Amino acid sequence: MGNKGQSFYQQVNDSVMKSLEGSNIPEGVAESIRLCDSLLRVSFPIERDDGSIETITGWRAQHSHHRYPTKGGIRFAPIANEDEVMALASLMTYKCAIVDVPFGGAKGGVRIDRRKYSKAELARITRRYTYELASRNFIGPGVDVPAPDYGTSSTEMAWIADAYTSFTSDKLTALACVTAKPIELGGVRGRTEATGLGVAYGLEALFERADFVKKYGFTPGLDGKKVAVLGFGNVGYHAALFMAELGATVVAIGEWNGFIEDQKGIDVDALKAHFNEHKTFEGYSKGRFSKDGEQAVAIDCDILIPAALEGHIHEDNCHTVKAKCIAEAANGPLTNEAIDYFQTKNVLVVPDVYINSGGVIVSYFEWVKNLAHVRYGRLNREFEGATNRRMMKLMENLTGQQIADEDRLILSQGANEKDLVFSGLKDSMVSGLDQILETMVDDNLPTIRLAAFRLAINKIAKSYYARGVFP
Ligand code: GLU
Secondary structure (H helix, E strand, O other), X not given: OOOOOOOHHHHHHHHHHHHHOOOOOOHHHHHHHHOOOEEEEEEEEEEOOOOOEEEEEEEEEEOOOOOOOEEEEEEEOOOOOHHHHHHHHHHHHHHHHHOOOOOEEEEEEXXXXXHHOOHHHHHHHHHHHHHHHHHOOOOEOOOEEEEEOOOOOHHHHHHHHHHHHHHOOOOOOHHHHOOOOOHHHOOOOOOOOHHXXXXXXXXXXXXXXXXXXXXXXXXXXXXXXEEEEEOOOHHHHHHHHHHXXXXXXXXXXXXXXXXXXXXXXXXXXXXXXXXXXXXXOOOOOOOEEEOOHHHHHHOOOOEEEEOOOOOOEOOOOHHHOOOOEEEOOOOOOEOHHHHHHHHHOOOEEEOHHHHOOHHHHHHHHHHHHHHHOOOOOOOOHHHHHHHHHHHHHHHHHHHOOOOOHHHHHHHHOOOOHHHHHHHHHHHHHHHHHHHHXXXXXXXXXXXXXXXXXXXXXXXXXXXXXXXXXXX
């Protein structure tokens, strides 16, 4: 797909090398960071519902052990392969480093088209894959912690948690072996929304930088900015929903089998309800429907958010893009040729390693919750509420004025788990952006992508130096 024969893994490594041009990191150190540490391939049999036996192939790549555990999703996709998991594991390492999530990067892939399997068959595949990982020490709360990715969800994570818990003798920490679990199984509130919400928080913070966005021809703020989202899975849906909540106008949403465009603004939840029922946008009562999902990249908008698979925008279609900002909500949706092209056109590309890190940020919160065995807010919620109530009374006595009922209601309650997770997510996105933009200025780098990679490599190298790995 227009990538000059470079594999996905080579493309990621290319980005790393480009970001280090002119830096003082020796090539030997850069290479040891860049290359994937461990790769496991497994083949295992499962029984189909008709009694036949099928062999399934899967992988797990652990890219960097500069921190433990390693962390990253598992995808179920017919195109899953070794190169892809290594590339995606690498992106996880850099992503975690940028937003200060103390994990190395990993990624898993199982080569299946999930639509061809029953729920019971998917459960057997997931459980057996988990046993394969566990028996080779490729999963565990302190070793390697999976999460969902393309083609998986909290349902598979629950099966993984159950299979791992039954396998391990360490029951106390077992649930921290995987994240994005259902709440009943130790999941954290806000994880489902996290990646899409992180995209919205990251763009909100970026568009508040008036001087910075002006260089790309933008006025500050998200208000009224026209947004098109490619991919209406968990990430695309939540990105669209929260962008609209933050004031942007969602003018188009695309999927592989078509898109809807409505320059007046799309009701994201209404469209989602239609899509869930019919598996297509066709027949939706508002906007313009086109069957040609590929054409959605060329929609008239300010911000384009590719939120599906890698390689979506490449050298053959990048010229059709009208947006002046592209936020990579998916992993690797732009090929390096497309990235280079957008740089020549002064298009603001917000890279995956930063903008889609919301998922792993909240996975980190879930992992901490599982190890601590306590819900966020459980100890301080009532205390905070009571403190606020006392303060309000005091203020009313001092000023002789009544606090409005709606303010009283909000302030009377302390923060619950979701409030804390969302505010922790926002704080992490803002702090990640601050560090990237600082690196961009300090190291005189031309793009956010190069600065993001440079920042990540610097942090990882420092942790190796601190441990005396490099002299
Ligand atoms: N699969 C997601 C990603 O690519 C989430 C990973 C995680 O939560 O560990 O970032």
